[in-house]
Amino acid sequence: MRTRMFLFAVCALLAAASAHAHGPQIQITRDAGKIVTREIVDASSYHTVLSAPKSVYVMPLAQYLGVWRAQPSNSQLPDATPEFVGWPGFAYGYGYDATTNPAPFPLGSKFVLSFTAGLQSWDGAAFVDAGETEAEAYRGSSASPSALARTSHSGPFQSLMFPGGAGISFTSEGGDAHNTVNYRMLGDGASTTSALLDGIYLLSLQLSSTGASVAASDPFHFVLHKNPAQGSVAAAIDSLGFAPELVQIVPEPGAWLLATIGLAGLGRSRFVP
Secondary structure, eight states, X not given: OHHHHHHHHHHHHHXXXXXXXXXXXEEEEEEXXXXXEEEEEOGGGTTTSOOOBOSEEEEEEEEETTEEEEOOOOOBOTTSOBSSOSXXXXXXXXXXXXXXXXOSSOTTOOEXXXXXXXXXXXXXXXXXXXXXXXXXEEEXXXXXXXXXEEOOSSSSOOEEEESOTTOOOOTTTGGGOEEOOEEEEETTSSOTTSOOOSEEEEEEEEEEESSTTOBOOOOEEEEEEESOOTTHHHHHHHHTTOOGGGEEEXXXXXXXXXXXXXXXXXXXXXXXX
């Protein structure tokens, strides 16, 4: 009996670990040789549903263990701690089938995630330099990242590369191939646990490849908000000039949040719960 209970516990832990490893990711494809950024999707949709192209991802910032990070999901672990704080990364296996469809991205190549501008914040009329506050994109452990890039006031802007090791392979995950990237704020520009001012922050990024046959994506943006003033998120998004269908809001907001951030009239594109 004890053996069965032990095995059940181990299976439960493994299932939880597996679920944690397959969280919300930006689905990307290669269309006419160019990387296209699509919706943030959950694990069930990495390779089963082709989502719509997106250029702006709107998500809240959440404090966890003293660090302010992007929070694209409301999902929680059994102990009520957030399951996916700091995501999303990228899911790049759509269309792959070992017997019928070739790899959508060159085997052995790597992706390069680059900042295209310094961190900006919303001043009520426009996005301006965020001052001493910076942001980081990283992979691996929060305490000791395997790859890290930090925003700066001027270029050349930093980038990070993934996956590690021998590069892209579909051997173990097939169409579910993905790599997580985490995003965190540095309120004082140096410490990950420093205080962060309320407001709206803009991260501007681009995804390219070491594969010579793959053209870089168009720039895309994260609009990250912490206790924003009512209606300010809508104004900030509108200032970027993108059509509503290119904007995705995660996690899925209730009517009260849509009203609070002033997006009640925005077309409800597909959200990630």
